[in-house]
Amino acid sequence: MEWKPLPVGIDDFEKIVTGDYFYVDKTLFIKELLDMKGEVNLFTRPRRFGKTLNMSMLRYFFEENPENVSRIFQGLNIMDAGEKYLDHMGKYPVIMISLKSMKQPSYELAFEMLKKALKGEFQRHWQLVSDSGRLTDADQKRYLRLRDLEGTEADYADALKFLSECLCRCTGRKTVILIDEYDVPLENAYFSGFYDRMTDTIRSLFESALKTNESLEFAVVTGCLRISRESIFTGLNNLKIMSVTSQACGEYFGFTPEEVRRMLDFYGLTEDYETVRQWYEGYQFGNAEVYNPWSVINYVDSCRLNKNSLPKPYWSNASSNNIVRTLVEKADFSVKQEIEDLIEGKTIIKPIHEDITHEDMDSTQDNLWNFLFFTGYLKKIQEHQEEETIYMEMAIPNREVRYIYKNTVLRWFEKKVEQKELSPLYESILCGDTEKMGKILSENLMETISFYDYQESYYRGFLAGMLKNIGNYIVLSNRESGNGRPDILLKYPSVRGKAVILEIKVSKTYQGLEAKCQEALRQIEEQKYEEALRQEGYSQILKYGVAFYRKECMVKK
The missing domain is CATH 3.40.50 (Rossmann fold)
Structure with a gap:
């Protein structure tokens, strides 16, 4: 064809x-x-x-x-x-x-x-x-x-x-x-x-x-x-x-599910429907269920040269994400929790006011949620009225928009880390002060926004981000666990300096933190992580078991 x-x-x-x-x-x-x-x-x-x-x-x-x-x-x-x-x-x-x-x-x-x-x-x-x-x-x-x-x-x-x-x-x-x-x-x-x-x-x-x-x-x-x-x-x-x-x-702005099916059928991409639905659907305009047309068109066009083309966040490049950035930067503790809930796939309920101005954006957090809803960063699940106020239950529409939230949070975190005075953390790591390490990491976790449901990969990224400016040290972060390499490795460029092995574990309870630290330390020994460092010539090697439970951290050596 x-x-x-x-x-x-x-x-x-x-x-x-x-x-x-x-x-x-x-x-x-x-x-x-x-x-x-x-x-x-x-x-x-x-x-x-x-x-x-x-x-x-x-x-x-x-x-x-x-x-x-x-x-x-x-x-x-x-x-x-x-x-x-x-x-x-x-x-x-x-x-x-x-x-x-x-x-x-x-x-x-x-x-x-x-x-x-x-x-x-x-x-x-x-x-x-x-x-x-x-x-x-x-x-x-x-x-x-x-x-x-x-x-x-x-x-x-x-x-x-x-x-x-x-x-x-x-x-x-x-x-x-x-x-x-x-x-x-x-x-x-x-x-x-x-x-x-x-x-x-x-x-x-x-x-x-x-x-x-x-x-x-x-x-x-x-x-x-x-x-x-x-x-x-x-x-x-x-x-x-x-x-x-x-x-x-409602159906005249954006593509309806039937229109998307017809387009995918026309281009021989029928099997991609579920992928397209997860990434680009999720909007509710009146009674109409619609897809983001810009993203669907770009995705189908990308399949012209490669039928196995992977979905991408096309909309994030085409729209200003100032409002999401403002939300993240101004977030207090409760708003951070709500952002985490949304990224995990949960919903939030907020009052909806249609007649707001840009000047109202900063007056209350609720107004910021309103802006996010009307500009496509949140979708309606259902609504109800209490006295004169309409309350909307809202969620992130799809994977494409979830990517925007995650990316905005990551950039905000990187910027925050750059502005922080982290030398006490670096000193505690290089001097072996595990109690101070755990305290500083716990304090910083309280300020962050998680979007991996507290999985090990989230904590690995968090810790690597905190350590990226640690003096002259090379920071090596292992993206995959269980492949014979430690989660995070710090190496001084000269073998006369120190090397640090950090192995991360996630506990299901606060009480289980210490046991997870010990488990991490055992893994360092069993996997012989330090052998490669000794072969390189390092003699000063610090080994830490780092355990996390939600926004709490414990470190043992």
Whole structure:
């Protein structure tokens, strides 16, 4: 079978459907949108869940075009939806802007990107506006200022509304406005320190275009988060919000299980379904169960050259993990316990507040969990109401997202170790002070986050991480146990220095720690770990049995 190309990173609808790419048909989203009859429709979904492609599809469907628009949609589901929907095809002037490029280190740069995004639409519609001859001289001058990046601040404050008015006047039809990634500049501004200024800019742009705009037919806005009305949607009573908890349009962002099965069958990967399910499924949008489309497409594409390709965390490279990092860095003891529970596959229950702002992120830990839920790092298991508050039981969606948590925790731990003063630990190891060693390791365990259910591999990684900056010593960590090598070996580069053997055991009880230390010491002797060191020329060899029980450590020599 000839391999049909997959649209990796392509979000132009026409290019996909006319370029013979594999396309999962989401065109009935158009029908549902029209049925809702919302004037301003906000759809919030995690990054890389098909929002931009759907917006591109809406543009091609609704935008007036001298060419026959129906050729693009030939054979797709919307063509069978009925005349009342097809009557809207190619009927309106459409403004489509993405605010994605506004992710910049300063407000000034971000605002320049906004000006360029607006310029693109003023440029795209110039021929139509110019040919109509219906603009006044003053409006035409303002139009050209915005097209040529020469507008004043006041020009840009209501530029979207002005363009919609121009298009309405020149075509005689109201305008459809599509705004993609509306919250990117807000999230970026929050983490970069100019949130208030950016909020004012976005608010003035949106208020003018979306509130009491007589030239507006309807608008669709997409982003990751529903930002509270008070921050940028002030007084927008015509706003319909479809978040990940809403019942409407759940199946149109992301792939349903049936769509994934069809794709895998098409590419001869039917046997990979369970692997794909474990790694990329797990999201619940309304009543719809969905997979991460970005990751599924990338995985299937990786199988083009190698049918035995292994699953990878594609989404972690494509999305900002700032929120997970913030959670881990700010975690107190109880939050660390909750992170451990989640990574182990357990659930947590938290109150859900949809109308939060980025400024609220740090005010309580609960708000941080909210951000994680709405941005795709947690999934809904079930919900219940207590008085006025909705509580959500949540879990990590899949193995891909679990990898993000683990990786974030590891990097945080490495950074923490670098900042710690660990010379007392190093001295205790090289001087044989086992009591001090156990105390310091126990104290550090209390501050860490475990994600291996306290298996030996977790403690091996923990101890190796603590020791990686131990002066001039070479640290050798054995990834596998039981292969004739000690768990951790420290060697001074010169044989005149010391060598240290550390063997690790995990106890099932606190009382069993000492017995496990002795077991580790016996293993060092029985396996003759020191023989190789003596053959190398080392004469000063320290041997430690290190036992762990949850966040307690005991060391014997």
